[in-house]
Amino acid sequence: MVMGDVTTGTDVLVIGGGPGGYVAAIRAAQRDLDVTLVEKDAYGGTCLNHGCIPSKALIHAADVAHEAGTAEALGIHADPAVDAAALADWKDGVVDQLTGGVEKLCKANGVTLIEGTAAFSGEHTARIAHGGDGQGMESVEFEHAIVATGSRPIEVPNFPYAEEAVWSSRDALGAETVPDHLVVVGAGYIGMELSTTFAKLGADVTVVEMLDDVLPTYEDDVKRVVRSRAEELGIEFSFGEGASDRRETADGIEVVTETEDGEESVYAADRVLVAVGREPVTDTLELDAAGLEPDADGFLETDAQGRTDLDHVFAVGDVAGDPMLAHAASREGIVAAETIAGEPAALDAQAVPSAVFTDPEIATVGLTEAEATAEGFDTVVGEMPLRASGRALTMDETDGFVRIVADEPSGYVLGGQVVAPEASELIAEIGLAIEMGATLADVAGTIHTHPTLSEAVMEAAENAMGQAIHTLNR
Numbered sequence: 001m002v003m004g005d006v007t008t009g010t011d012v013l014v015i016g017g018g019p020g021g022y023v024a025a026i027r028a029a030q031r032d033l034d035v036t037l038v039e040k041d042a043y044g045g046t047c048l049n050h051g052c053i054p055s056k057a058l059i060h061a062a063d064v065a066h067e068a069g070t071a072e073a074l075g076i077h078a079d080p081a082v083d084a085a086a087l088a089d090w091k092d093g094v095v096d097q098l099t100g101g102v103e104k105l106c107k108a109n110g111v112t113l114i115e116g117t118a119a120f121s122g123e124h125t126a127r128i129a130h131g132g133d134g135q136g137m138e139s140v141e142f143e144h145a146i147v148a149t150g151s152r153p154i155e156v157p158n159f160p161y162a163e164e165a166v167w168s169s170r171d172a173l174g175a176e177t178v179p180d181h182l183v184v185v186g187a188g189y190i191g192m193e194l195s196t197t198f199a200k201l202g203a204d205v206t207v208v209e210m211l212d213d214v215l216p217t218y219e220d221d222v223k224r225v226v227r228s229r230a231e232e233l234g235i236e237f238s239f240g241e242g243a244s245d246r247r248e249t250a251d252g253i254e255v256v257t258e259t260e261d262g263e264e265s266v267y268a269a270d271r272v273l274v275a276v277g278r279e280p281v282t283d284t285l286e287l288d289a290a291g292l293e294p295d296a297d298g299f300l301e302t303d304a305q306g307r308t309d310l311d312h313v314f315a316v317g318d319v320a321g322d323p324m325l326a327h328a329a330s331r332e333g334i335v336a337a338e339t340i341a342g343e344p345a346a347l348d349a350q351a352v353p354s355a356v357f358t359d360p361e362i363a364t365v366g367l368t369e370a371e372a373t374a375e376g377f378d379t380v381v382g383e384m385p386l387r388a389s390g391r392a393l394t395m396d397e398t399d400g401f402v403r404i405v406a407d408e409p410s411g412y413v414l415g416g417q418v419v420a421p422e423a424s425e426l427i428a429e430i431g432l433a434i435e436m437g438a439t440l441a442d443v444a445g446t447i448h449t450h451p452t453l454s455e456a457v458m459e460a461a462e463n464a465m466g467q468a469i470h471t472l473n474r
């Protein structure tokens, strides 16, 4: 269809159909606003297409293969073979099911969907370029706009993603073969999740990291478990080295690294996965046409409702900065939509959980002990090591712990750190406790199903109160 230069009007223009944008669009439509959502690539954004969902599908598959092949102690002997192409097909099927669902939900809620690339052309207008031959531009006039254009992987000099041997996380998740040797640059959460996955699928993995440990934002005892399990899987770590250059070889690539003192090392690989962080997508939006300016790093600054410097333009998700997580993007989208609908809505960033789907998983919410103390609380901490959990023993998964952080005089739960299988699920209980103003006694007094890992949350609360049954009290 040739669109010509048609102009349409809408109450809310949402730019970007990831978990920030599509959730905002649906909530705004639920509030009887006329909503137009523009997406240039695929509904569901990074999360559904190239991030959370495909990575968790591969992680699950890698876990199945690894567990089956390492269960001799349980009397199970197997040597699973991984058909990487079939695995990729299955993972793509999961993605397609979810992205198709997003499109259907948007339509069913009355959201107008436009496929194209949007850029501002004025304070209340945007131009949308349609892809493909014979298609043109259209203009949209809007009362309010929600920018939800997300982020993209940062490129390291000399490691262009255009090169076949250089993978972004998106390339790695789209791979149909498992490399024999994979070098991963960066030991943040994406680097750690994918190095664990490829190691379990059979690759020899080396991780190169400029800092002196994995997962820089996590507490030492949290990351220690994950790092030592990764080493048990055969992953080799080189800390204090930054990737500086690459050389193409007949078999793949050589990754040259450099320490601060200029000392070089060389790692041979079939592929190098660069996972050094993500940057916001704001440079293609012609923000100045709307009268907006991003910060020095390209992010859009927002208030508690997601408003930018312009009252009628909101920004949600990765483009608005930390925490760059899908569930935070969705919450921000809901708050922005409800604010536009005239409702009292605001972000409460106190209790945004985060999870790393390594082996074992890590999940945190709220304050750490050090943060709580620094904020002036009279902090008390309770812990339950997994080796004391009956359920953990039955799963042969005893590395890790559940920790709960609270204010001693009032008992209010302030935070939690979980290192355990399904930590990403267990953390929800601590998040709910924080959100509801629950105390240690509330958590300890809630009857938990036996035998489950969730009992460890209850035990950690009891431990903080000096009343644990299955661990020695502090």
Ligand SMILES: Cc1cc2nc3c(=O)[nH]c(=O)nc-3n(C[C@H](O)[C@H](O)[C@H](O)COP(=O)(O)OP(=O)(O)OC[C@H]3O[C@@H](n4cnc5c(N)ncnc54)[C@H](O)[C@@H]3O)c2cc1C
Binding pocket: 015, 016, 017, 018, 019, 020, 021, 038, 039, 040, 041, 042, 043, 044, 045, 046, 047, 048, 050, 051, 052, 053, 055, 116, 117, 118, 119, 148, 149, 150, 151, 169, 170, 190, 281, 284, 285, 316, 317, 318, 319, 324, 325, 326, 327, 328, 329, 357
């Ligand atoms: C490998 C990986 C694993 C991850 N795992 C997790 C996880 O387990 N849990 C978690 O919470 N988070 C995870 N994340 C992060 C998560 O994917 C992001 O935080 C989330 O997708 C951000 O949502 P968003 O809506 O802000 O942006 P995005 O999901 O990036 O969506 C932005 C959309 O905007 C579109 N767009 C951009 N510019 C334009 C334009 N000009 N016009 C029209 N459309 C445009 C893009 O095509 C894209 O579809 C992961 C990320 C990666 C890369």
